[in-house]
Amino acid sequence: MSSFPAVLNSEWTKIRTVASTTWTLVAALVVTVGISAGLCTLFNSTFTEMPKEQQLTFDPTLASFVGMSLGQLAMIIFGVLVVGTEYSTGMIRTSLAAVPRRGELFLGKLTVATVLALVVGLATSFLSFFLGQAILGEHSTGIDEPGVLRAVFGAGLYMALIALFSMGVAAMLRSSVLAICILIPFFLLISNILNGVSATRKVAQYLPDQAGSRIMQVVPGAMDSGETPYGPWGGLGIMVLWVLASVLGGYLVLKKRDA
Amino acid sequence: MIELEGLTKRFGGKVAVDNLSFQVRPGVVTGFLGPNGAGKSTTMRMMLDLDNPTSGTVRIDGKHYRDLPEPLKYIGALLDAKAMHGGRSAYNNLLCLAQSNRIPTSRVDEVLDLVGLTPVARQKSKGFSLGMGQRLGIAAALLGDPEILMFDEPVNGLDPEGILWIRNLMKGLAAEGRTIFVSSHLMSEMALTAEHLIVIGQGKLLADLSMADFIQQNSRSYVRMRSPQQERLKDVLHEAGIDAIDVPATGTLEINGVAAEQLGELAAQHQIVLHELSPQRASLEEAFMRMTADSVEYHAHAPGAGELPPGAAADNPARPADVPAWGAGFDATHKGGK
Numbered sequence: 001m002s003s004f005p006a007v008l009n010s011e012w013t014k015i016r017t018v019a020s021t022t023w024t025l026v027a028a029l030v031v032t033v034g035i036s037a038g039l040c041t042l043f044n045s046t047f048t049e050m051p052k053e054q055q056l057t058f059d060p061t062l063a064s065f066v067g068m069s070l071g072q073l074a075m076i077i078f079g080v081l082v083v084g085t086e087y088s089t090g091m092i093r094t095s096l097a098a099v100p101r102r103g104e105l106f107l108g109k110l111t112v113a114t115v116l117a118l119v120v121g122l123a124t125s126f127l128s129f130f131l132g133q134a135i136l137g138e139h140s141t142g143i144d145e146p147g148v149l150r151a152v153f154g155a156g157l158y159m160a161l162i163a164l165f166s167m168g169v170a171a172m173l174r175s176s177v178l179a180i181c182i183l184i185p186f187f188l189l190i191s192n193i194l195n196g197v198s199a200t201r202k203v204a205q206y207l208p209d210q211a212g213s214r215i216m217q218v219v220p221g222a223m224d225s226g227e228t229p230y231g232p233w234g235g236l237g238i239m240v241l242w243v244l245a246s247v248l249g250g251y252l253v254l255k256k257r258d259a
Numbered sequence: 260m261i262e263l264e265g266l267t268k269r270f271g272g273k274v275a276v277d278n279l280s281f282q283v284r285p286g287v288v289t290g291f292l293g294p295n296g297a298g299k300s301t302t303m304r305m306m307l308d309l310d311n312p313t314s315g316t317v318r319i320d321g322k323h324y325r326d327l328p329e330p331l332k333y334i335g336a337l338l339d340a341k342a343m344h345g346g347r348s349a350y351n352n353l354l355c356l357a358q359s360n361r362i363p364t365s366r367v368d369e370v371l372d373l374v375g376l377t378p379v380a381r382q383k384s385k386g387f388s389l390g391m392g393q394r395l396g397i398a399a400a401l402l403g404d405p406e407i408l409m410f411d412e413p414v415n416g417l418d419p420e421g422i423l424w425i426r427n428l429m430k431g432l433a434a435e436g437r438t439i440f441v442s443s444h445l446m447s448e449m450a451l452t453a454e455h456l457i458v459i460g461q462g463k464l465l466a467d468l469s470m471a472d473f474i475q476q477n478s479r480s481y482v483r484m485r486s487p488q489q490e491r492l493k494d495v496l497h498e499a500g501i502d503a504i505d506v507p508a509t510g511t512l513e514i515n516g517v518a519a520e521q522l523g524e525l526a527a528q529h530q531i532v533l534h535e536l537s538p539q540r541a542s543l544e545e546a547f548m549r550m551t552a553d554s555v556e557y558h559a560h561a562p563g564a565g566e567l568p569p570g571a572a573a574d575n576p577a578r579p580a581d582v583p584a585w586g587a588g589f590d591a592t593h594k595g596g597k
Contacts, residue, residue: 003361010359017351018344090342093309094399097336098359100308100325258310 007099007108015082015112024078025116028159029124032071036128039066040135047139059222060141061151064132068155068216069192071124072162072209075117076183079166082113083250084176092259102254106171110247114164121159125152147218147232154215154236161236162187165208165243171250174257201226212239260285261306261407261440266315268301268462275301277462278315283440285406288433290453290470291442294551298462299442300338303411307336319407329360335400336409341392345385349376349395352384353402362403370398390421397428407438414448426452446547450474460551477546482519484512485535486526495529496522511535 015021043063047055086092099105129152133140143149170179187209194204204210205228214228214235221227230238261283268276276298283289293299304310306317308324317324319333327333343352353367371380374394379387384395393413400408410429414422429452433439443449449456449470456473458466466473484503486492493512496503501522503512514522519538526533 006361007359010355013351013355013358014344014347017348017355018346020346085344085346089344089346090339091344092342093304093307093338094342094356095359096309097307097338098331098356100327100330256311258304 004104004108007104008112010099011108011112014109015116018081018085020081020085021078021116024074024081025120027074028071028078029120029127030071031074032065032067032124033128033131035067035070036064037067037131037135040064040132044136044139057219057222058139059217059219060133060136060139061129061148061218062216062222063136064129065125065151065155065216067128068124068159068213070188072159073184073188075121075159075163076166076187077180078117079113079163080170080176080179080183082109083167083170084174084179087174088176096259103251106251106254110164110167113167114160117163118156118160121163122153122156124159125155128155141218145218150232151216151218154232157236158212158215158239161212161239161243162209165239165246168243168246168248168250172246172253174253205229206238208239208242211235211242260320260438262318263302263306264316264318266302266305266317267313268298268305268310269313275462276305276312279459279462279464280315281457281464281467283407283438283457284455285438286433286436287454288429288439288441288452289455289457290449291440291457291459292446292449292547293442293444293459293465295444296461297444297459297551299444299459300411301462302459303336303338303409303440303442306409307334307338309338329362329403331356331360331362331403331405333403333405334407334409335403335405336411337393337396337400337413338409338411339396341384341387341396343384343392343395343399346383348381349384349387349398350380352395353399356399357402360403366402366404370401373401374398389416390418393417393421393425397425405437407440408432410439410441412442412444414443414445422448446544450543458547458550460553465550473546474543477543479515480538480540482514482517482522483535483537483539484514484522484526484533485510486531486533488531491529492526492531492533495525495531499525501525513539 040063043058047058050058086095095105096102099108129143133142141148143152166179166183169183170176173179173182191204191207191209194200195207195210197204211228211230212235214230215232217232228235263282264280266276266279267274279298279302291299291302301310305312306319306324308317319327324330324334347355349371350367353370354364356362357364357367368377368380371377374397376391376394376398379391384392387395393416397410397413400410410425413425413429417425426448429439429441433454441449441452454470456466456468456470457464484492489510489512493503493505496512496514501514501517503514506513519536523533523536526536
């Protein structure tokens with residue numbers, strides 16, 4: 001058996017030697033931090049104009065992560081490209097000839113990419129949080145307040161999980177283009193629309209992003225998010241189930257299909 | 260040693276590879292020959308465990324490909340030229356492969372040098388020409404210094420210089436005692452490199468024989484004679500102890516092993532008018548085309564050419580009475596197809 005560390009080493013070389021890794025991860029960080037900072041500036045300057053109810057439930061932690069709804073799209077593209085380019089370039093046949101045990105190759109690739117996404121995700125969440133709090137000034141919160149550290153860590157975890165979910169989907173579809181065309185509209189629009197409409201909300205709140213993003217919330221029901229039947233960790237747990245399903249699906253497709 | 264046993268692959272209802280059994284013996288160049296669409300690439304992909312066989316097995320030194328500990332050290336394969344990530348440099352494409360099989364990094368520079376890509380090692384491989392892509396693929400195959408090498412149509416689309424380079428490379432690798440399994444749809448290419456031949460058509464084994472046997476059986480030279488006094492000519496030849504094969508389809512006689520000069524003089528002595536006296540030589544390419552004619556998937560239907568490709572039909576009209584003896588497998592297939 002070829003050793004698993006050798007596969008990890010190889011996958012690390014693969015991931016660090018393509019340009020898309022850098023631009024997607026940089027975009028995830030810059031977009032999240034930038035948009036969050038911009039909106040925090042807006043919240044701060046218009047705070048007194050907000051309805052009383054919103055002022056009372058204002059969640060400064062969650063406010064500093066609002067840019068993540070767009071920043072996560074770059075994470076999704078990162079996850080899709082890590083897996084999808086193996087297919088679009090034909091590299092998958094070369095990769096499988098070198099590591100024919102498909103589970104080992106898949107696990108190696110996903111491990112390396114997810115660890116990298118987690119590192120970037122945590123850097124993003126901490127940077128976004130501290131910059132956001134600095135901008136919010138008197139409306140800000142501190143990392144030592146109850147639930148805040150969990151939310152900041154959770155935001156980093158959320159980004160890693162969304163990348164991993166995308167890797168599984170790309171492996172199932174065996175195409176970057178197809179995976180991006182499905183995932184981006186879904187997470188950008190469909191999921192939010194379904195969760196915004198009261199008729200579909202009961203179901204939509206169990207979608208991976210809706211459930212997973214609960215971890216970033218400190219004040220329940222903040223920002224019109226409504227009540228959820230699960231707590232922050234429960235929500236993240238639901239997202240983990242989605243991710244496991246996606247990864248399992250991707251593994252089965254890779255295992256069964258001809259390369 | 261690679262052993263295929265009853266290897267079969269169906270795509271939907273279509274049989275791409277049909278109960279294929281043969282062995283690729285160590286230390287020689289084995290040519291894997293067949294027309295386009297015969298199932299060569301599918302067979303090779305199954306040998307590498309890339310495609311799952313519908314039934315049958317492939318064993319490499321007794322093991323399944325996926326059970327080889329570090330497969331690049333056993334088998335190097337060039338399947339398609341551009342099975343690399345174009346956004347990565349040639350060096351990095353090879354580096355990640357080397358690392359996965361714990362091949363020393365220094366070997367990457369060695370193989371790049373061997374295939375002549377050192378000057379462009381740091382360039383992204385998507386800018387590579389077909390020839391350069393092919394060299395990169397060969398560098399990847401050589402990375403683990405494997406005993407067995409597999410090349411799928413390695414000369415396809417290459418310029419004459421590239422073809423010569425690959426031909427010499429394969430000969431050099433075989434001279435080092437390595438097992439080489441190379442596919443092609445060109446008999447002429449195989450005749451220059453291969454010592455053993457495996458011929459398939461529509462996924463079926465048509466022949467498994469040495470190149471020497473193939474040449475001996477198929478590069479037959481003979482003299483064709485045609486006369487308005489055909490019966491008299493036959494008697495004269497018979498009296499002279501010369502065997503003539505009657506080819507009713509074309510109304511000609513074919514004589515093996517006697518020079519055209521001698522036959523002409525004999526006819527003159529007996530005052531027989533000849534309409535044709537021509538030395539013939541069946542080329543290996545024609546022999547291969549005839550062998551696979553029944554199994555060619557995409558015919559160009561030339562009017563009047565019958566089932567034969569135009570080149571073969573011109574010099575060598577169909578002679579159903581005189582189908583040369585191929586391997587036993589071919590005979591069976593040939594008759595079955597009629």
